[in-house]
Amino acid sequence: MRSEGLKRCYQSRTPxxxxxxxxxxxxxxxxxxxxxxxxxxxxxxxxxxxxVIAQYRRCGKPRCRCSRPGEPPHGPYFFHYWRGEGKAxxxxxxxxxxxxxxxxxxxxxxxxxxxxxxxxxxxxxDRISSEIxxxxxxxxx
Numbered sequence: 001m002r003s004e005g006l007k008r009c010y011q012s013r014t015p016x017x018x019x020x021x022x023x024x025x026x027x028x029x030x031x032x033x034x035x036x037x038x039x040x041x042x043x044x045x046x047x048x049x050x051x052v053i054a055q056y057r058r059c060g061k062p063r064c065r066c067s068r069p070g071e072p073p074h075g076p077y078f079f080h081y082w083r084g085e086g087k088a089x090x091x092x093x094x095x096x097x098x099x100x101x102x103x104x105x106x107x108x109x110x111x112x113x114x115x116x117x118x119x120x121x122x123x124x125x126d127r128i129s130s131e132i133x134x135x136x137x138x139x140x141x
Contacts, residue, residue, distance in 0.1 A: 034097060034100075035080070035091075035093055035094070035097040035100075035101055037080075037104075043104055044104070046107075046108060046111065047104045047105065047106070047107035047108025047109070047110075047111055048080070048082070048101060048104040048105050048107075048108055049082045049083070049084075049105070049108055050080055050081050050082025050083070050089075050105055051080075051081055051082075051102075051105050052078055052079070052080055052081075052093065052098055052101050052102040052105060053078070053079055053081055054075065054076035054077070054078055054098075055075060055076065055077050055078075055079060056072070056073040056074065056075035056076060056077075057073055057074055057075055057077065058073045058074070059074060077092065078092070078093040078094075078095060078097075078098035079091065079092055079093060080093050080101055080105075
């Protein structure tokens, strides 16, 4: 009687296609997904705000090597940090994505530095041109 209950239990766990004799599809190998902040095209063109930071952590398990004094913690684990919607945000990065995302962050920083320089030059040009106009108007009779 007990064996029938166990048999019924195992039969109920069998997927319907396996019971019908249909072979299930082979699982496809996972392709690593690339980290995308907004969209791949915008990220490549404009860069990504923030920075990439490597962190080392202790797991907290009492028998783990990282809990012993003098032993190194686990890691490095890479995280992308940025500010969005008024809050500090972070997202885990796969080890292979970290250099690419760091380069995109550097690209964004360079773009912003160029924009600040351009704005500073425009303000300086406006100030100088207004001074020139003022001198020209004073020199007229």
